[in-house]
Amino acid sequence: MVNPGSSSQPPPVTAGSLSWKRCAGCGGKIADRFLLYAMDSYWHSRCLKCSCCQAQLGDIGTSCYTKSGMILCRNDYIRTLVGGAFNSARRPRKNGVIRSPASRLFGNSGACSACGQSIPASELVMRAQGNVYHLKCFTCSTCRNRLVPGDRFHYINGSLFCEHDRPTALINGHLNSLQSNPLLPDQKVC
Structure with missing residues (x-):
C-alpha cells in the first residue's frame, strides 16, 4: 500500500531484520504470509481498513x-473532499440501522450541537439526526467516551449514548421523557 504524497518505502529486508513485525492496527505479531506497509507501519491485511466503509x-x-487521522479508501477520501453532501437522515437503512457517514467536512460554517462553538467549513465533523458535532464533542452523554467511526450509538432525546450506556440511559432519567416519544432506531457511525 502506498500513501499518496508519502515517499516512504518499507525498510530493506536484511538478515538481521527478519524478526516478527507488529501490526499497527491490532498490535499483534504479523505471522501471515503477506503483510502490508502503509504510513510507516506494518499491517495485517485484515487490519488495514478504510475508517469509513471498513473495506x-x-x-x-x-x-x-x-x-485527520483516518485511513480512507479512494472513494471515501474523495467524499471527504466534497464534504457536506451527506445527511445521516437520508442515508439508507440496513436492518434498522442508519448508516451515517464517518467524519465528513461540515461544508458550511455553523455551530456544534454539543458545545455551541463554531465549526469552520473546512473542519471534519460527525453528524446524527441532522445535528453536527466537532469530532471531540461526539461523545456518550453518560461515560463521555468519544464515539468513533464504526461504533454503535443511540440518539435519545437529543443525547448520544454508546452501546454500553444505552440501558443506563433508559433507566436513569431518560425513561420518563421517552414514554411520549418513540425511541429512534439504533445508529451506527459509518
Whole structure:
C-alpha cells in the first residue's frame, strides 16, 4: 500500500531484520504470509481498513489515503473532499440501522450541537439526526467516551449514548421523557 504524497518505502529486508513485525492496527505479531506497509507501519491485511466503509484496503487497490487521522479508501477520501453532501437522515437503512457517514467536512460554517462553538467549513465533523458535532464533542452523554467511526450509538432525546450506556440511559432519567416519544432506531457511525 502506498500513501499518496508519502515517499516512504518499507525498510530493506536484511538478515538481521527478519524478526516478527507488529501490526499497527491490532498490535499483534504479523505471522501471515503477506503483510502490508502503509504510513510507516506494518499491517495485517485484515487490519488495514478504510475508517469509513471498513473495506480491506489491500483488497481494493494499492493506495490508501489519510485525512485527520483516518485511513480512507479512494472513494471515501474523495467524499471527504466534497464534504457536506451527506445527511445521516437520508442515508439508507440496513436492518434498522442508519448508516451515517464517518467524519465528513461540515461544508458550511455553523455551530456544534454539543458545545455551541463554531465549526469552520473546512473542519471534519460527525453528524446524527441532522445535528453536527466537532469530532471531540461526539461523545456518550453518560461515560463521555468519544464515539468513533464504526461504533454503535443511540440518539435519545437529543443525547448520544454508546452501546454500553444505552440501558443506563433508559433507566436513569431518560425513561420518563421517552414514554411520549418513540425511541429512534439504533445508529451506527459509518
